[in-house]
Amino acid sequence: xxxxxxINKSKQALKDALILRMETSDFKKITITEIVQHANxxxxxxxxxxxxxxxLLEELIDDVMCDLIESYRAPYLHSDALVIxxxxxxxxxxxxxxxxxxxxxxxxxxxxxxxxxxxxxxxxFKQLSRxxxxxxxxxxxxxxxxxxxxxxxxxxxxxxxxxxxxFKYTPAYMAEQLIAIVTFPGADVKLKQG
Amino acid sequence: xxxxxxINKSKQALKDALILRMETSDFKKITITEIVQHANxxxxxxxxxxxxxxxLLEELIDDVMCDLIESYRAPYLHSDALVIxxxxxxxxxxxxxxxxxxxxxxxxxxxxxxxxxxxxxxxxFKQLSRxxxxxxxxxxxxxxxxxxxxxxxxxxxxxxxxxxxxFKYTPAYMAEQLIAIVTFPGADVKLKQG
DNA sequence: TCAAATCTATTGATTTATCAACATTTCTAC
DNA sequence: GTAGAAATGTTGATAAATCAATAGATTTGA
Numbered sequence: 068x069x070x071x072x073x074i075n076k077s078k079q080a081l082k083d084a085l086i087l088r089m090e091t092s093d094f095k096k097i098t099i100t101e102i103v104q105h106a107n108x109x110x111x112x113x114x115x116x117x118x119x120x121x122x123l124l125e126e127l128i129d130d131v132m133c134d135l136i137e138s139y140r141a142p143y144l145h146s147d148a149l150v151i152x153x154x155x156x157x158x159x160x161x162x163x164x165x166x167x168x169x170x171x172x173x174x175x176x177x178x179x180x181x182x183x184x185x186x187x188x189x190x191x192f193k194q195l196s197r198x199x200x201x202x203x204x205x206x207x208x209x210x211x212x213x214x215x216x217x218x219x220x221x222x223x224x225x226x227x228x229x230x231x232x233x234f235k236y237t238p239a240y241m242a243e244q245l246i247a248i249v250t251f252p253g254a255d256v257k258l259k260q261g
Numbered sequence: 262x263x264x265x266x267x268i269n270k271s272k273q274a275l276k277d278a279l280i281l282r283m284e285t286s287d288f289k290k291i292t293i294t295e296i297v298q299h300a301n302x303x304x305x306x307x308x309x310x311x312x313x314x315x316x317l318l319e320e321l322i323d324d325v326m327c328d329l330i331e332s333y334r335a336p337y338l339h340s341d342a343l344v345i346x347x348x349x350x351x352x353x354x355x356x357x358x359x360x361x362x363x364x365x366x367x368x369x370x371x372x373x374x375x376x377x378x379x380x381x382x383x384x385x386f387k388q389l390s391r392x393x394x395x396x397x398x399x400x401x402x403x404x405x406x407x408x409x410x411x412x413x414x415x416x417x418x419x420x421x422x423x424x425x426x427x428f429k430y431t432p433a434y435m436a437e438q439l440i441a442i443v444t445f446p447g448a449d450v451k452l453k454q455g
Numbered sequence: 456t457c458a459a460a461t462c463t464a465t466t467g468a469t470t471t472a473t474c475a476a477c478a479t480t481t482c483t484a485c
Numbered sequence: 486g487t488a489g490a491a492a493t494g495t496t497g498a499t500a501a502a503t504c505a506a507t508a509g510a511t512t513t514g515a
Contacts, residue, residue, distance in 0.1 A: 109472065
């Protein structure tokens with residue numbers, strides 16, 4: 068049996084309320100009273116699940132990171148290997164993910180509530196990138212950590228730029244941009260040579 | 262103390278789920294199982310509040326009608342009399358109301374689940390219109406029932422046309438249209454004379 | 456037509472959320 | 486600095502929602 072419905076609902080309501088408040092207010096200034104008011108829950112319910120608002124935020128971040136990983140892996144869920152050339156924009160779900168959590172990302176990235184959040188996101192990307200290479204079975208002598216870190220931060224950069232633009236482009240457009248950058252013939256090599 | 266939060270939340274979830282299902286499915290074919298699944302509630306919770314899905318629909322309609330009445334009265338909540346000339350488009354909240362319940366109206370009007378729903382809506386308008394006349398203290402010899410019925414059905418007609426258009430105009434535009442029609446100088450008289 | 460699947464309606468033990476009250480602690484304004 | 490207000494953290498009795506298991510009624514498709 069999964070966790071009780073009421074628990075999930077209550078926790079989700081608290082997380083939604085936290086995101087809502089973080090849109091306009093600094094995390095440090097948000098009170099638990101505020102959160103439960105917006106979540107339409109009794110204060111006792113908060114304390115039944117969390118000790119502090121920091122614990123709530125931590126779990127919220129975990130949730131988003133899990134969904135992020137799921138979205139990243141979505142294109143090749145039913146295939147053994149990821150073939151870059153066959154990767155179409157429609158298959159890239161990661162921008163859809165960011166867009167669906169746009170309020171969260173906008174708040175969390177601009178906030179100083181979680182100092183290492185960008186590092187955390189890029190770490191997730193890095194690990195995902197490494198997993199890709201395991202699947203592909205790269206045999207070259209290039210250090211995998213360099214490659215994964217390179218692509219992880221590149222993707223993060225693209226997303227940060229998108230966030231800072233106020234999400235004025237569609238997820239589909241962002242996916243097209245990513246494809247265009249990655250598949251631009253010999254771009255990497257030329258840069259390395261020059 | 263007001264009603265328990267959980268009751269309101271559960272009832273609202275059931276109503277939302279019903280509207281959601283009515284968008285694509287015929288009311289008669291909707292099962293209680295479907296409703297509770299979409300509402301993310303246990304079946305027992307449904308039966309704690311309602312006997313049948315008809316009872317749920319009935320209460321949903323009541324809710325919407327209450328909000329409708331509130332919206333209609335919003336423009337002159339803090340004034341003793343309604344002065345047509347001062348009735349600006351922005352003050353007319355009724356189209357905002359319909360728009361906010363657009364899914365409900367679209368489903369309920371096109372559905373045959375509630376045969377008398379249009380009649381019910383026009384009755385609400387009629388009563389509201391009558392209340393207006395009480396406030397205005399009309400002394401003419403025109404039968405109030407005629408006048409109120411006239412305006413009630415006129416407004417309903419406007420809204421039905423809007424619904425059938427698939428809500429392709431904004432509430433503000435609809436309000437402007439209503440103002441334009443009502444304030445068109447001598448329109449009524451000329452029609453009656455012709 | 457008949458069997459399988461689905462839906463309905465109800466049940467009781469259990470878990471969860473609620474409310475309101477409380478004593479502390481922390482802000483805030485004067 | 487201090488009084489008043491607001492937030493915190495905890496509590497226990499109560500009410501609501503949950504789950505899972507029923508048995509019976511309907512629907513469905515082969």
